[in-house]
Amino acid sequence: MSIGYAELPVPEGLDGPDVPAKVADLAEAIDPHLWQNAIDLADRNAKYAGAPALTVVRALDGSVWLKTSGVSNTWATIYEPLPPWRTLSLLPAYQPGTLLPQVRVIGQRVHTRGRIVRVDGGLIVGTNGVQVATVPDDAVPAQASAADAYYSLTGPPLIGAGRYEAWSVNETTAGAVVFFSQDGAQEGGTVGCVWIDISGSYWKD
Numbered sequence: 001m002s003i004g005y006a007e008l009p010v011p012e013g014l015d016g017p018d019v020p021a022k023v024a025d026l027a028e029a030i031d032p033h034l035w036q037n038a039i040d041l042a043d044r045n046a047k048y049a050g051a052p053a054l055t056v057v058r059a060l061d062g063s064v065w066l067k068t069s070g071v072s073n074t075w076a077t078i079y080e081p082l083p084p085w086r087t088l089s090l091l092p093a094y095q096p097g098t099l100l101p102q103v104r105v106i107g108q109r110v111h112t113r114g115r116i117v118r119v120d121g122g123l124i125v126g127t128n129g130v131q132v133a134t135v136p137d138d139a140v141p142a143q144a145s146a147a148d149a150y151y152s153l154t155g156p157p158l159i160g161a162g163r164y165e166a167w168s169v170n171e172t173t174a175g176a177v178v179f180f181s182q183d184g185a186q187e188g189g190t191v192g193c194v195w196i197d198i199s200g201s202y203w204k205d
Helices: 013-033 041-048
Strands: 035-038 056-059 064-067 075-079 094-096 102-106 109-113 115-118 130-134 162-166 176-181 195-197 200-203
Touching (some): 035 041, 041 056
Parallel strands (some): 035 056
Antiparallel strands (some): 056 064, 102 109, 109 200, 115 195, 130 176, 162 176
């Protein structure tokens, strides 16, 4: 007979001669309902890629995933601890400002923060777009996607008004962090920004 919402097979009196086989059936029926264990994401994929849908796996860092497909290695994330911030790779002509340029990838969302200045102390001119950094491979967007812009590129020229973009896999330089601005002339006729802030976020997909 079977019991519970999971309809677990339980040996009956007539199953006496087949108890070992029946117990094996019970263990096999219980298995998908147990929380499985993994060391990390890579270990989860190695061990449970072929597991049935609704399998739940937990990792040593507290991550919990729910398998949403019985035919592919597709999972929903129930919980994952926040990954650490990583230092952004700057081009040789640039260096960190007062705030360290960093990047953090959370699922399909990429977050960046920090300030960038020129090594020689000069102004950053982004009239035609200037590459200042490169995001890591796991932060490269799949399509052209501007970061959340705090200023518009339309309207009258404004000093330092601009945005940055992380270029997609379809661009000439995938992952390039490119700064664009209207760069209106400052007092004295100079054009450009002393530093740029890259605080913002964008989608990878």
